[in-house]
Amino acid sequence: MPVIARAPGRVNLIGDHTDYSGGLVCPMAIDLATTVTIEPGGDRVELRSDADPEPASIPLDVADPASVEPAWARYVAGVVAVLRPALGGRGTVSTTLPVGAGLSSSAALEVALALALGADDHDPVALAHLCQRAEHVASGVPCGIMDQLVVAAAVEGHALMIDCATLSLTHVPIPPGVDVVVVDSGERRTLATSAYAERRAEVAGAEALIATPLRAATDADVTRLPPGTLRRRARHVVTENRRVTTFAAALSAGDLAAAGAAMTESHASLRDDFAVSTPTLDALVARLVSAPGVWGARLTGAGFGGCVIALTEPGATAGLGLPGVRTVTAAGPATRR
Numbered sequence: 155m156p157v158i159a160r161a162p163g164r165v166n167l168i169g170d171h172t173d174y175s176g177g178l179v180c181p182m183a184i185d186l187a188t189t190v191t192i193e194p195g196g197d198r199v200e201l202r203s204d205a206d207p208e209p210a211s212i213p214l215d216v217a218d219p220a221s222v223e224p225a226w227a228r229y230v231a232g233v234v235a236v237l238r239p240a241l242g243g244r245g246t247v248s249t250t251l252p253v254g255a256g257l258s259s260s261a262a263l264e265v266a267l268a269l270a271l272g273a274d275d276h277d278p279v280a281l282a283h284l285c286q287r288a289e290h291v292a293s294g295v296p297c298g299i300m301d302q303l304v305v306a307a308a309v310e311g312h313a314l315m316i317d318c319a320t321l322s323l324t325h326v327p328i329p330p331g332v333d334v335v336v337v338d339s340g341e342r343r344t345l346a347t348s349a350y351a352e353r354r355a356e357v358a359g360a361e362a363l364i365a366t367p368l369r370a371a372t373d374a375d376v377t378r379l380p381p382g383t384l385r386r387r388a389r390h391v392v393t394e395n396r397r398v399t400t401f402a403a404a405l406s407a408g409d410l411a412a413a414g415a416a417m418t419e420s421h422a423s424l425r426d427d428f429a430v431s432t433p434t435l436d437a438l439v440a441r442l443v444s445a446p447g448v449w450g451a452r453l454t455g456a457g458f459g460g461c462v463i464a465l466t467e468p469g470a471t472a473g474l475g476l477p478g479v480r481t482v483t484a485a486g487p488a489t490r491r
C-alpha cells in the first residue's frame with residue numbers, strides 16, 4: 155500500500171525575521187499543498203514531481219544534500235540525510251503551491267516527505283525541527299523554525315502565533331467576514347541567493363553589541379546601538395515582536411482595522427529598517443492599502459520578492475485588476491494516511 159502524506163504551504167500574517175532571534179510570529183497554513191505518495195521499499199528514494207521534469211533519486215546514505223541535482227531534489231536529500239529512514243521508496247510529488255514564491259513550498263515538501271518516509275507524526279515540534287535541519291543541509295539557508303512548525307502544527311480556521319523562544323503555540327481564530335488575499339509579485343529570489351544569512355548575522359551582531367537577546371530588548375537598548383544598519387535591524391525586530399502581539403489580540407477581538415494597521419506598519423518596518431522589500435512589493439502594498447475594504451497589507455516571509463498578503467473585506471480586491479491574486483483559507487496541519 156502506498157503511503158500518502160500531504161502538507162500545506164503558509165502565509166505569514168505578521169512577524170517576519172523575528173523567528174531566528176526567539177521572537178514572535180503569526181503565520182497561517184493555507185489551502186494550497188504538496189502531496190507525496192510513496193510505495194516503500196529499496197535503498198533509494200525515487201520521486202517524480204509534477205513541478206519539474208527531472209526526477210529525484212537519492213541513496214539512503216546520501217552524504218552532501220546541497221550538491222544534489224536537480225535542485226529540487228536537494229530537499230528530498232535533506233530529509234533523507236536528517237531522517238535516515240531504514241527503507242527508501244518510489245513515488246510522486248504533486249503540488250498546488252507555486253514553487254519558490256515565498257509560500258513555503260520547500261517546508262511543505264520537507265514535512266510531507268518526512269511523514270511519507272515514516273517520521274513520527276505525534277510531535278509537531280520535533281517534526282518541524284527535523285525538517286528545519288533538512289532545509290539547512292539542503293539549501294544552506296539558516297532558516298528559523300516558523301515555516302516547518304506552522305506546516306506541522308496548524309489548526310484549520312486559525313492562524314498560529316508561535317513564541318519562538320519557548321515554542322509555545324497559540325491558535326488564533328480567523329474571524330468570519332475576513333479574506334486573506336495573496337498577491338504573487340512574480341519576482342523570484344530563492345532564500346539562498348538572497349541576503350537572508352546576512353540579515354541573520356546582523357541580528358546576532360546587534361544582540362552581541364547590546365548583550366541582550368532582541369526578544370528581551372527595549373527601545374532604550376536599541377538606541378544604545380550606534381546609528382546605522384545594526385540599529386535599524388534591531389529596531390525592526392523589537393517593534394515587530396510588539397506588532398505580533400497587537401495583531402493577534404486585534405484579530406481575536408475582531409478589530410480588523412487594528413490588525414490591518416499592524417500589518418501595514420510591519421511592511422514599512424521590513425522595507426525601511428530591515429531592507430528586505432523590493433520596489434515591486436512596495437508598489438503592490440501601496441496599491442492594496444489604498445483600495446476600499448483593505449484593512450492592511452504587507453510582504454510575507456523572507457522578502458526579496460515573492461508574495462504580498464492583504465487582510466480585506468470579502469471580495470475587496472476583485473476589481474483591482476491585479477494579476478496573481480488568490481484568496482486563501484486557513485488550513486489544518488500536514489497529515490499522513
Ligand code: GLA
Pocket residue numbers: 166169170171172173174297298299300301455456457
Ligand atoms: C523564511 C524562513 C523563516 C523566517 C522567514 C522570515 O520564510 O524560512 O524561518 O525567518 O523567512 O520571517
